[in-house]
Amino acid sequence: MRITQGTFSYLPELTDDEIRLQVRYALNHGWPLSVEFTDDPHPRNHYWDMWGLPMFDLKDAAGVLYEVNECRHAYPNHYIRVNAYDASLGRQTTALSFIVNRPAEEPGFRLDRHETTDRRLRYTTHPYAIERPKGDRYRA
Amino acid sequence: MRRRGAFGMAQPDRDPEWSTEDGQEEALPADATVDLAAERKAAGIDEVLASVDRELVGLAAVKTRIREIAALLLVDRLRERFGVSSSRPNLHMCFTGNPGTGKTTVAMRMGELLHRVGYLEQGHLVSVTRDDLVGQYVGHTAPKTKEVLKRAMGGVLFIDEAYYLYRAENERDYGQEAIEILLQVMENQRDDLVVILAGYTDRMDGFFTSNPGMSSRIAHHIDFPDYHLDELVKIAHLMLRQERYQLSCDAEETFRAHLQHRMHQPRFANARSVRNAMERARLRHASRLLDETNLCDREDLTRLEPADFGGNLTGAQE
Structure with missing residues (x-):
């Protein structure tokens, strides 16, 4: 099951040139970018691992693309996303975030129903991927 | 086209940036x-x-x-x-x-x-x-x-x-x-x-x-290459024009003589020395104006005189 998180996730995979254009858009707005990766695709997993520090003072998209490619090289079967942070007063939040790499196989999620008092149901989304230990998921 | 090159990997495709600017033009025919x-x-x-x-x-x-x-x-x-x-x-x-x-x-x-x-x-x-x-x-x-x-x-x-x-x-x-x-x-x-x-x-x-x-x-x-004397003087003129100053005829002579002397001293730094000399001249120009006159016109404010290049300039090391 294809994970749809962040901007553009319903579109076909972005090519490197498209990523470059998006990064350029962010840089033109003065948003610093960062690269993050994870192998836990749960939608509520907000804190992905940082690939290096956020990149401040960049002028050109090539630097971000270089880091994305480095990250892909190190974690070819992880989810990798690019975040752009808008630090302007009043916004101070992630302005743009999109996935640039995903595992070849995405096993998807299972819905767990947990019955509590008075026949009430609580639901849990359980990614099949996390059944294996961290770092061992999505083996090619 | 995915560019997956890391530091060590070759990147076969060229950056298509130039052509996408004007919408991926067709190649021109050979006789165009x-x-x-x-x-x-x-x-x-x-x-x-x-x-x-x-x-x-x-x-x-x-x-x-x-x-x-x-x-x-x-x-x-x-x-x-x-x-x-x-x-x-x-x-x-x-x-x-x-x-x-x-x-x-x-x-x-x-x-x-x-x-x-x-x-x-x-x-x-x-x-x-x-x-x-x-x-x-x-x-x-x-x-x-x-x-x-x-x-x-x-x-x-x-x-x-x-x-x-x-x-x-x-x-x-x-x-x-x-x-x-x-x-x-x-x-x-x-x-x-x-x-x-x-x-x-x-x-x-x-x-x-x-x-x-x-x-x-x-x-x-x-x-x-190092600059010649004439080039240095030209540079000085350019710098002064940017700062909206000008040299009087006499001042140019003095300045030329100063440069001539300075060029053969150690630690002469070509255009940078010219800039420093100009900065010092501006300082001296300003204090000269304050000391000498009560009234001054635009001409006085923009023109550097020989006196502004005098003093211990020749002994200065910069």
Whole structure:
């Protein structure tokens, strides 16, 4: 099951040139970018691992693309996303975030129903991927 | 096309940036002709070249080289239009010359020029020295150097006094690591940035002797000669015009004599010395006005007199 998180996730995979254009858009707005990766695709997993520090003072998209490619090289079967942070007063939040790499196989999620008092149901989304230990998921 | 190149991996596809600008043009048929003059105009190279000519005094060899590079890039772009592609030229450069001969100024222009002809995407200049590239402890150098390289991508990385990167006397110096990363990037990310090394001629020679890989990866070794007296005076005039001052006839004579004397002293730094002399003249000019007169007109406020170049100027070391 294809994970749809962040901007553009319903579109076909972005090519490197498209990523470059998006990064350029962010840089033109003065948003610093960062690269993050994870192998836990749960939608509520907000804190992905940082690939290096956020990149401040960049002028050109090539630097971000270089880091994305480095990250892909190190974690070819992880989810990798690019975040752009808008630090302007009043916004101070992630302005743009999109996935640039995903595992070849995405096993998807299972819905767990947990019955509590008075026949009430609580639901849990359980990614099949996390059944294996961290770092061992999505083996090619 | 996915570019998955890491530092060590080759990147077969060329950056299609140029062609996408005007919507991926079809290759022109073989018998078509293109208007060179119009192309030149569209690229806006002439303005940059003209401003280089206007604002940089002397440096004939440097200007010729800049012209050649601009012509090459323009022709490459036209060839592209006909579907005749060639590999991207290697534009890493090395500027050697004495202090104050205009290395940094030219580097800045180079960024702008390469941006105009579409070789670089941004054309900004990131100026660094050893401190910015080399770390203080094991494992500190690589991230630091890469950080700087990323900032320079799309523009020009200008490494001033590059020979400090390599310290022959200390084999455990981290400078070597920075040089290795630099070499890798110069080779593999050639599309993204232009590296310009600068330094004094003799010490750069020593640097290249101990790092032959660096020398061979740099296509353009450009030497900046010292300025002649006339050129220095011309530079002074340019600087004064920018600051809205002028020299009286007598003052020019005095200044000429001062330069003549200064040129043969140690630590003479060409244009930089001229600038310093001008700064001191402005100081003296201001205090002279306050001391001498109660009334002054616009003429007095903008004209430098011989007295402003007198005093202990000849003894000054800068």
